[in-house]
Amino acid sequence: xxxxxxxxxxxxxxxxxxxxxxxxxxxxxxxxxxxxxxxxxxxxxxxxxxxxxxxxxxxxxxxxxxxxxxxxxxxxxxxxxxxxxxxxxxxxxxxxxxxxxxxxxxxxxxxxxxxxxxxxxxxxxxxxxxxxxxxxxxxxxxxxxxxxxxxxxxxxxxxxxxxxxxxxxxxxxx
Numbered sequence: 001x002x003x004x005x006x007x008x009x010x011x012x013x014x015x016x017x018x019x020x021x022x023x024x025x026x027x028x029x030x031x032x033x034x035x036x037x038x039x040x041x042x043x044x045x046x047x048x049x050x051x052x053x054x055x056x057x058x059x060x061x062x063x064x065x066x067x068x069x070x071x072x073x074x075x076x077x078x079x080x081x082x083x084x085x086x087x088x089x090x091x092x093x094x095x096x097x098x099x100x101x102x103x104x105x106x107x108x109x110x111x112x113x114x115x116x117x118x119x120x121x122x123x124x125x126x127x128x129x130x131x132x133x134x135x136x137x138x139x140x141x142x143x144x145x146x147x148x149x150x151x152x153x154x155x156x157x158x159x160x161x162x163x164x165x166x167x168x169x170x171x172x173x174x
Contacts (some may be wrong), residue, residue: 048168054106055164058099061092062118062160066153068092069125073147081133093126111167114160121153 072089075081100119107115128146131137165171 051106052168054099054102055111055168058096058103058115059157059161059164061095061099062115062122062157065092065096065122066150066157069122069129069150069153072129073143073150076129076133077143089126089129093122096122107164108167111160111163114156114163118153118156118160121149121156125150125153 068089069092072081072085075085096119100115103115104112125146128137128141128149131141132143132146162171166173
C-alpha cells in the first residue's frame, strides 16, 4: 500500500501544480487578449482621428480653391489679373493638391471617389481659367461656361463632405 499511497500523493501534488500552471496560463492568455483588444481599439481611434484631420483639411482646402477660382474669374472680368491674383490662386491650388494627395493614401474608396470627382472638376476649371487668362480658350470656353463649371463644383463638394461624414460616422448613409 505504500506504493499506492505514494502514487496517490504524487498524482495529488501533480494535479495541484498542474492546476496552478493551467490557471496561470489562462490568466496570461486573458491578459494578452485584453492587451490586443486595447491595441486594436487604440488603432481604430488613431485611424479615425487621422481621417478626421485629413477630411477637415481636404474639405477646407477644396472649398478655398473653389473660392479662389471664383475670385479669379471675377478679377478677370472686372480689372485684369495681376501677379498677386495668380499667386493667390496658385497657393490655393497647391494647398488642395497637398491635402488631396494625403487623402489618396488614407480615404476609403467611397470618400476617395467623391474627392477625385472634386479634384478632377477643379483641375478642369483651373485649365479653362488659365486658357481664358492667356486669351487662348478652347472651343466653347467662355467666361460664362467656365463660371458655370466653377459653380457646379459646389455640388461635388457637398457630395464629398457627405461621404466623409458617413465614413466618420457623423451622418447616416443615404
